[in-house]
Structure formats: C-alpha cells, structure tokens
Amino acid sequence: MDNLELLSEYSLFLREKKEEGKKVVAFISHDNIPEELLDAAGFVPLRLMFAGNDELMDASHDYLSPSTCAFAQSCIGLFSIKPSHYRFLDIIDYFIISNHCVSDICASEIISKYFNIPRLNFYISYTKNDNSGKYFKLELLDFKDQLEKISGIKIKNEDLKESIRNYNNFKKKIFEFSNLNIIGSEKLRVLQRAMLYGPPFLPELESHIQMFKENQVQKTDNLKGILITGGSIFLNDFLIDLIEEAGGNVIFFDTWVGYSYYSQIFEDNIIDSIENPLDLLVNRFKNNIYDDHSVPNFLENKISQIELVYQEYFKKTGRKLGIINHIIKFCDHISLMSSHLKNRLQQKGISVLNLERDYSKANRGQLSTRIEAFLEMM
Amino acid sequence: MSLIADDIVRFSSVLKIAYNLLTGREYLKRKKFREKKKLISVALPFSDLVYGFPDLVPVFPIRTHTFKMHKYLTYLGSASNIFGWKNVANFLGYIKNMGIGDVSKIIDEIIDNVIDTVNDKYNEMYDIGVENGIPTDFCYGIKILYGMHVTKGKNYDANLNYTIRCSAWNKYLESLKTINNSPKQIWIDIPPRNVGNALELLIENIYDGIRELEKVSGNSYDRNILRNHFQVGNEIRKVYKTILYEISTSDFYPCNPATFSEILVILNNSFQDYNSNAIRYRDNMNSLLYEMKERVRKKIGMDVSNMPKILFTPMFGGWEPKTHEIIYELGGRVLYADWDLLLTLEEIPIKTKTDPVEAYASYLMNITTNGIGCDNDKLTDSYLRIAKKLNVDGLIFNQVFGCHSVSNCFTMLKEKIRRELEIPSIALTFNRIGENIEQVKTRLGAFMEMFRSFK
Numbered sequence: 033m034d035n036l037e038l039l040s041e042y043s044l045f046l047r048e049k050k051e052e053g054k055k056v057v058a059f060i061s062h063d064n065i066p067e068e069l070l071d072a073a074g075f076v077p078l079r080l081m082f083a084g085n086d087e088l089m090d091a092s093h094d095y096l097s098p099s100t101c102a103f104a105q106s107c108i109g110l111f112s113i114k115p116s117h118y119r120f121l122d123i124i125d126y127f128i129i130s131n132h133c134v135s136d137i138c139a140s141e142i143i144s145k146y147f148n149i150p151r152l153n154f155y156i157s158y159t160k161n162d163n164s165g166k167y168f169k170l171e172l173l174d175f176k177d178q179l180e181k182i183s184g185i186k187i188k189n190e191d192l193k194e195s196i197r198n199y200n201n202f203k204k205k206i207f208e209f210s211n212l213n214i215i216g217s218e219k220l221r222v223l224q225r226a227m228l229y230g231p232p233f234l235p236e237l238e239s240h241i242q243m244f245k246e247n248q249v250q251k252t253d254n255l256k257g258i259l260i261t262g263g264s265i266f267l268n269d270f271l272i273d274l275i276e277e278a279g280g281n282v283i284f285f286d287t288w289v290g291y292s293y294y295s296q297i298f299e300d301n302i303i304d305s306i307e308n309p310l311d312l313l314v315n316r317f318k319n320n321i322y323d324d325h326s327v328p329n330f331l332e333n334k335i336s337q338i339e340l341v342y343q344e345y346f347k348k349t350g351r352k353l354g355i356i357n358h359i360i361k362f363c364d365h366i367s368l369m370s371s372h373l374k375n376r377l378q379q380k381g382i383s384v385l386n387l388e389r390d391y392s393k394a395n396r397g398q399l400s401t402r403i404e405a406f407l408e409m410m
Numbered sequence: 411m412s413l414i415a416d417d418i419v420r421f422s423s424v425l426k427i428a429y430n431l432l433t434g435r436e437y438l439k440r441k442k443f444r445e446k447k448k449l450i451s452v453a454l455p456f457s458d459l460v461y462g463f464p465d466l467v468p469v470f471p472i473r474t475h476t477f478k479m480h481k482y483l484t485y486l487g488s489a490s491n492i493f494g495w496k497n498v499a500n501f502l503g504y505i506k507n508m509g510i511g512d513v514s515k516i517i518d519e520i521i522d523n524v525i526d527t528v529n530d531k532y533n534e535m536y537d538i539g540v541e542n543g544i545p546t547d548f549c550y551g552i553k554i555l556y557g558m559h560v561t562k563g564k565n566y567d568a569n570l571n572y573t574i575r576c577s578a579w580n581k582y583l584e585s586l587k588t589i590n591n592s593p594k595q596i597w598i599d600i601p602p603r604n605v606g607n608a609l610e611l612l613i614e615n616i617y618d619g620i621r622e623l624e625k626v627s628g629n630s631y632d633r634n635i636l637r638n639h640f641q642v643g644n645e646i647r648k649v650y651k652t653i654l655y656e657i658s659t660s661d662f663y664p665c666n667p668a669t670f671s672e673i674l675v676i677l678n679n680s681f682q683d684y685n686s687n688a689i690r691y692r693d694n695m696n697s698l699l700y701e702m703k704e705r706v707r708k709k710i711g712m713d714v715s716n717m718p719k720i721l722f723t724p725m726f727g728g729w730e731p732k733t734h735e736i737i738y739e740l741g742g743r744v745l746y747a748d749w750d751l752l753l754t755l756e757e758i759p760i761k762t763k764t765d766p767v768e769a770y771a772s773y774l775m776n777i778t779t780n781g782i783g784c785d786n787d788k789l790t791d792s793y794l795r796i797a798k799k800l801n802v803d804g805l806i807f808n809q810v811f812g813c814h815s816v817s818n819c820f821t822m823l824k825e826k827i828r829r830e831l832e833i834p835s836i837a838l839t840f841n842r843i844g845e846n847i848e849q850v851k852t853r854l855g856a857f858m859e860m861f862r863s864f865k
Binding site: 094095096097099100101129131132133134135137138141142145153155156157158159161163164166167170171173174325327328329330331361362364365367368369370371372375388 | 543544545547548552571573575576577578580581582583584585587588595597599601602603605606607608611614615618784785786787809811812813814815817818819820821822
C-alpha cells in the first residue's frame with residue numbers, strides 16, 4: 033500500500049471517529065506530548081508527521097522567514113494551501129501549541145491563529161531534573177484541565193491509566209516489530225502507520241509481525257547497515273529510497289518516528305505500582321534522556337546511545353554501522369550540535385554523514401550522491 | 411563620520427562607559443590575577459545574580475578581548491586618571507571646536523574606533539564561531555558568542571546559563587561544553603509559563619544556581635549583598651528608562667540623533683554585565699543622565715521635533731550598525747529599546763519581597779511570561795507596548811538570518827501594527843555587519859520616503 037492509499041484510509045478513519053462524536057487534536061510531532069491524556073479524554077490525537085515539498089515550504093513564506101526549519105515551514109504549508117493536500121486536516125478541532133523548539137511554537141501558533149483552529153497549550157522545560165519533572169506535572173495538570181473544559185468530562189485516573197496501559201502495550205509491540213530483520217523501508221512504512229493511527233493499529237501491527245516472522249526474512253546482508261539519527265523520515269519523504277538505492281539499509285531509526293517513540297515504555301508492574309497516572313507520565317518525561325529537546329546533556333547522551341547501538345550491531349554481525357545524521361535545514365536542535373556529534377563519534381571510529389537538506393526536490397540528486405559516497409567509504 | 415565623534419567627545423560619562431566597555435580586558439585581568447577574583451561569563455542582561463558574590467565578576471565575553479585601538483584608549487584612561495574624565499572630555503571638545511588638525515583627526519579616529527572596533531571584533535568572532543562548528547544557519551548573535559568562548563573561554567571560571575524561549579540559544583549554551591578547557595556550566599531553568607507553583611520552582615532553580623556559584627566562589631551566599639546589588643541594579647534600570655522615555659521622546663536632544671542612537675547602542679552592550687562593576691556603572695549612568703539634562707537645559711544639542719522617531723528592533727542578536735547614521739541622513743532618528751521590550755528594565759521587586767531570590771524569580775518570570783514571552787502573541791504585544799510608550803512614527807523590524815525565535819513574528823506583528831498603531835513598518839534582513847549596506851540604504855530610503863511630509 034502506498035502513502036496515497038494510507039492517507040485516504042486514514043482520512044476515512046478520522047471521519048468515522050468524528051461521526052462517533054470524537055474531536056481531533058493535532059500537534060507537531062514530538063516525543064513529549066501526552067497522547068494518553070488526549071485519548072483518556074476521548075480525543076483523537078493527530079500527529080503531524082508529513083514530509084514537505086517545494087510547494088508546501090513556499091506557501092509558508094507569507095507567515096515566517098525562509099530561514100526557518102523546513103519541517104515547520106511545511107507544516108504551515110499543509111494548512112495554507114487550499115484545497116488541503118490531506119483533507120483530514122480540515123476536520124481538526126484543536127491544535128496543541130508546544131515548545132519542542134521555537135519553530136514548533138511559531139509554526140503551531142501560525143496554524144492556530146491564521147487557520148482558525150483553537151489552541152491548547154502544553155509547554156515543557158528545557159532542562160531535565162527533578163524540578164523540570166515537577167514543572168512537567170504542572171503542565172499535565174493544566175493540560176488535563178484544558179481538555180476537561182472543552183470536553184465537558186472529568187478525566188478519571190482509571191481511564192488515564194487504561195490509556196497509558198494501551199499505549200504502553202502498543203509501543204511494546206512496535207518495539208518487538210522494530211527488532212525484526214526486515215528492510216528499513218518496510219520497517220519505516222509500518223512505523224509511520226503505527227504512529228499515525230496509534231493503538232487502534234495494534235491488530236494490524238500484530239498481523240504484520242506474524243507475517244514477517246512466518247515468511248522468509250528479507251535478505252539484507254548485502255546491504256550496508258545504517259543508523260539514522262537527527263530528524264525523522266516523515267511520510268512521503270524519499271530519503272529512505274535514496275539510502276536503499278545506494279545500497280544501504282536503515283536498521284535503527286533513532287528519531288521521533290522510531291526509537292524515541294517506542295522506547296518510552298513502562299514495565300507493567302510500574303504502571304500498577306504508581307497510583308497517580310500523571311506521575312507515570314512525569315517519570316517517562318524524566319527518563320526520556322535521549323530527547324533532542326533537552327539540555328545540557330543531549331550530546332553526551334546521544335553519543336552514548338549511538339555508540340551502544342553501534343557496538344551491539346558490530347557484536348551481532350561483525351560489521352560496522354554507518355550513521356546518517358539527518359539534518360532538516362534550520363533545525364535548531366540537530367543542526368547546532370551536528371559538527372560536534374560527528375567529530376566525537378568519528379574520534380570513536382564511527383563513520384558519520386551529516387546530511388543536511390530541506391524538502392526541495394532539486395536536492396534529490398545531490399543527496400543521492402552524498403549518500404552513495406558515504407556508503408562507498410564505509 | 412564625525413558627527414558622532416564630535417558629539418561623543420563632549421560627553422564625559424559616555425566616554426567613561428565606552429572606555430570601561432572596551433578596556434574590560436585590562437580591568438578583568440587585574441581582577442582575576444591580582445585580586446584573585448573569579449570571572450563568570452554571562453550574556454543577555456542576566457548578570458545580577460553574580461553580583462551577590464563580591465569575589466565573582468560577571469563578564470559579557472566580548473570584553474575579555476583586546477581591541478585594536480587599545481593603545482589610544484589606554485592613553486585616554488591614563489589622562490582621565492590624572493585630570494578626571496570631565497576635563498578630558500572638555501579638552502577633547504575644545505580641540506574639536508578649534509579644529510586643530512592632526513590632534514582633531516586623532517580624536518575622530520579614537521571615537522570612530524570605539525564604534526567600529528567593536529563591530530570588527532564581532533565579525534572576527536563570527537568567523538571563528540563558524541570555523542569551530544557553528545553552522546552558518548544560525549543567527550549572528552550565537553555565532554559571535556561561540557567565537558568569543560572559543561577564543562577566551564578558558565579565562566572564565568563558570569558560565570551562568572539561563573534557558574529562554576529560543577531553542578537555538580539553549581543548545582548554543584550546551585555546545586559551549588564542546589570547547590576545550592570549557593569552564594563549569596551553571597544552569598538556571600526558567601519555566602516557560604507561570605502555571606501552578608512554577609514560580610516556586612524557579613525560586614528553587616535560582617537557589618540551585620546560587621549553590622553552584624558558592625562552589626565557584628568559595629564563599630557563602632549573603633542575601634544582604636544580593637539585595638544591595640538589586641538596589642543598585644534597579645537604580646541603573648530607572649536611569650536607563652528615563653533616558654529612553656524622557657530624553658529620547660523629547661523634541662530637543664542633547665546631541666545629534668545619530669549620536670543619541672550610538673549612546674543607546676553602548677548602553678545596550680554594557681547593560682549585559684554593567685561593565686563588570688555595577689556601582690561604577692550606576693554612577694556613570696547617573697552622570698550621563700545629568701549631562702544630558704544639563705545640555706538640554708542649556709539648549710546645547712539639536713531640535714529634533716521634525717524628525718520622525720523610528721523604533722529599530724530587535725538588535726541585540728546582531729544588526730547593521732550603520733542604520734542609525736543612514737536614517738539620520740534621511741531625516742529620521744532611531745531608537746533602540748530592546749531591553750525594555752523584553753522587560754529586563756523592569757524593577758526587581760525588592761520593595762515588596764523580603765527574599766531577594768524570590769524577587770529575582772518574579773522579575774525573571776515576568777520577562778518570560780510578558781516580555782519575550784513563551785509565545786508570539788506575547789512577544790508581538792511587547793513590540794506594540796514599546797512602540798506606544800515611545801510614541802514612535804515608524805518601526806523597522808530586524809529579521810536576523812537564522813533567528814527562528816524573535817524574527818519569526820513579523821507577520822503577526824505587522825498585522826497588529828496596522829490594526830493598533832497605524833504606523834509604517836518594514837522588515838530588514840541582516841546576516842553580518844557590513845554586508846549589503848547599499849541594499850539597506852535603498853530600503854531605508856524608500857521607507858523614509860513615507861515620512862516626507864512629517865512635521
């Protein structure tokens with residue numbers, strides 16, 4: 033199934049939800065938004081995880097400067113171009129303004145203000161310690177309050193816990209799926225679908241796992257293993273194709289669409305042992321140390337994580353893993369640290385390609401050449 | 411130039427502030443090596459906490475650099491030690507008045523250098539920042555600050571870091587750890603919004619920062635010392651605001667408007683660390699205000715009633731310093747008021763709060779929630795507030811290349827200006843000092859045409 037079919041199917045899914053009386057809350061994809069609270073309050077979370085293109089980026093320039101993150105530009109473009117690329121964007125009821133980065137704030141505000149989508153606020157601290165955890169809880173309480181006001185229903189602790197459990201089981205299943213030995217593009221396709229739909233995708237995910245386990249595992253030994261870090265590969269992006277065409281295979285998605293999402297899981301006994309479900313979400317926030325949002329230890333944490341995956345892969349296969357640091361142009365978090373990340377990993381003998389790009393089609397050839405050269409060098 | 415030089419040499423207080431700004435290196439060397447004080451690097455106007463420890467000296471990093479005209483300034487400083495700044499200024503003014511050839515030329519050069527040398531140094535730091543790994547995508551301010559730390563970071567005993575709305579800023583602060591021999595990092599997290607007991611968390615975060623400063627200092631925190639400093643800091647803020655709202659909005663200036671803008675630039679730079687000596691800075695600020703008022707009273711200066719007031723903002727992250735000269739030549743006057751726009755010129759409320767840390771937390775929270783704002787609506791409201799307070803006739807919005815925070819609100823701001831202020835506005839793009847001057851001139855020329863019938 034290609035993305036066109038996926039998106040049209042997703043459109044139907046959302047319309048059905050709307051007919052059931054549910055409201056859709058959209059947000060720019062990032063890893064600290066408490067989807068479970070939305071779910072427990074009866075809302076449908078819609079994660080904006082769609083790649084851009086020239087048209088979408090251009091359409092944003094009426095609202096912000098072209099020297100803004102290409103993903104944020106494209107998110108605005110999705111709303112400013114009419115008729116919408118994706119019709120389901122027209123049925124969004126609320127938009128979450130958050131501060132994963134300042135481009136997240138700017139783009140979300142523009143979408144809310146100029147396209148008349150009421151806003152919900154959810155901000156997080158930049159540091160990660162006990163007090164930022166306490167602040168996270170304040171935001172959760174405030175967010176819960178906002179949701180209760182608009183839905184008119186009180187979110188019960190047991191309902192929230194149930195949602196946390198559902199999402200947790202779902203993420204565990206994605207984790208299991210991510211460990212399958214299948215080609216990266218296939219893995220990404222399922223990952224993207226899973227994150228777009230959320231737990232309702234669980235039965236399909238289970239059948240995917242079953243199918244891939246039973247059927248012959250696709251041969252990937254002749255391809256060079258790649259870990260992709262930095263910016264996610266979003267829906268409709270051609271990057272994964274370029275990597276595979278050049279002879280690479282992404283075995284680890286160290287990005288929002290990938291490990292940052294499905295690694296945020298609890299052991300079942302933890303869910304049962306903590307009374308207040310908001311505390312579970314706080315713990316998750318505090319444990320999310322690989323999150324690119326936080327300071328001051330992002331770089332160290334990221335390096336140790338990549339090194340760990342690299343060593344495990346080497347131990348398992350006897351082969352080296354190449355790192356592609358995917359830098360969406362003008363991304364504050366990834367871009368600023370990119371040269372330091374590369375230098376530090378290269379000092380450890382790990383090859384890194386800092387691949388900076390926007391969503392312009394014209395870059396395709398250049399990206400392809402750089403990826404090919406990198407894989408050859410490996 | 412020398413309209414600006416002609417004016418500045420007659421202001422002894424400006425000379426003092428400029429001198430202290432640019433001869434920071436010698437001053438700081440003395441503090442560090444002779445007096446065994448510790449240097450704490452700060453940027454943006456967040457130096458106040460450091461003053462709670464008498465053996466710690468806050469420093470805005472550019473001030474640890476040597477400037478080309480250092481020799482002249484040293485002479486000037488020596489002369490002022492003997493004759494006093496006022497006499498030096500009078501003497502320089504006399505020479506200017508007499509137009510004594512070579513000497514007059516040297517004075518021009520000194521003053522020109524005061525202004526240009528800082529900008530040259532900034533551009534030098536920009537290149538060093540980029541050479542050392544800051545991608546060109548980022549704003550001028552981040553590149554130059556990184557460059558300053560690469561070159562002189564080893565001189566600091568700690569960096570005092572405050573998280574703000576700008577994600578690039580926060581990441582830049584983390585990236586300072588990648589520089590060899592980088593000093594200790596002290597972080598104070600400002601919660602993005604004032605929800606629930608966020609203020610209490612901020613108070614705790616400040617106390618955590620104080621405990622870290624205690625470790626660097628070796629001395630215990632004394633609330634009375636901090637409180638006394640806040641008093642001094644508040645006096646500085648009061649004078650700064652008086653200059654902004656009384657002098658700059660009046661119809662008669664104590665100097666030509668380009669000089670006045672230049673003074674505002676010097677204040678903008680020096681306010682970040684009070685030139686490492688808050689009491690001296692306060693005294694100089696008081697003298698400056700006094701001198702300005704005296705000149706106005708004596709009708710020394712310039713009638714500017716027919717010159718439109720143009721608010722140029724934001725400029726703290728980098729801007730084209732020729733702007734105010736160009737606008738002056740085009741018949742306007744430029745006002746820079748970034749620090750009040752971001753609410754950093756508000757009082758630290760020590761009158762209403764007994765604990766100075768609690769007072770400082772309220773001050774910082776106010777900056778976050780109402781000044782720079784955690785969202786663009788608040789931020790754009792800040793621009794409107796200042797434009798109204800200064801009663802400006804036009805607004806130039808400085809879109810700094812690579813700024814994803816404040817520069818991105820222009821669309822929203824323009825709409826609000828049109829709706830609420832009904833004054834002309836334009837956006838100018840900026841990447842690096844000295845780049846595209848001709849284009850800037852053309853755009854400013856077109857903009858100033860709108861004020862042709864200004865009376």
